Amino acid sequence: MGARANRHRGEIEADLDGERRVLCLTLGALAELETAFAVDSLTGLAERFSSGRLKADDLIRIIGAGLRGGGNLFSDEEVAAMAVAEGLAGFARIAAELLQATFGGAAQDENP
Numbered sequence: 001m002g003a004r005a006n007r008h009r010g011e012i013e014a015d016l017d018g019e020r021r022v023l024c025l026t027l028g029a030l031a032e033l034e035t036a037f038a039v040d041s042l043t044g045l046a047e048r049f050s051s052g053r054l055k056a057d058d059l060i061r062i063i064g065a066g067l068r069g070g071g072n073l074f075s076d077e078e079v080a081a082m083a084v085a086e087g088l089a090g091f092a093r094i095a096a097e098l099l100q101a102t103f104g105g106a107a108q109d110e111n112p
Helices: 027-036 042-050 056-069 076-080 087-103
Strands: 011-016 019-024
Touching: 011 056, 011 087, 019 056, 019 087, 027 042, 027 056, 042 087, 056 076, 056 087
Parallel strands: none
Antiparallel strands: 011 019
16 A cells, blocks of 8 residues: 555544545645635644634545645545545544644554
């Protein structure tokens, strides 16, 4: 399957549509999210995410930006149609893990 996530670069791995993929909120992906969420800084973006009140559309945007940052060419529409184990809870877990890897410093544990 190729690439493995490097937690020191803020990358995570997630199973989406039965495929193991690397996600990363690169600088370009973060700029994409700043625009999508209409915030004017990374601090504003972090504050938006730390509210804990994310909509389904927010999860799609975060995961989509992370996929594109990880080198996967998926549109948000394609992400919205993907299946994940655990359904909504699985999408929320992936987004939370990605945000933790980006804004929360080094990963504290490696999930299999």
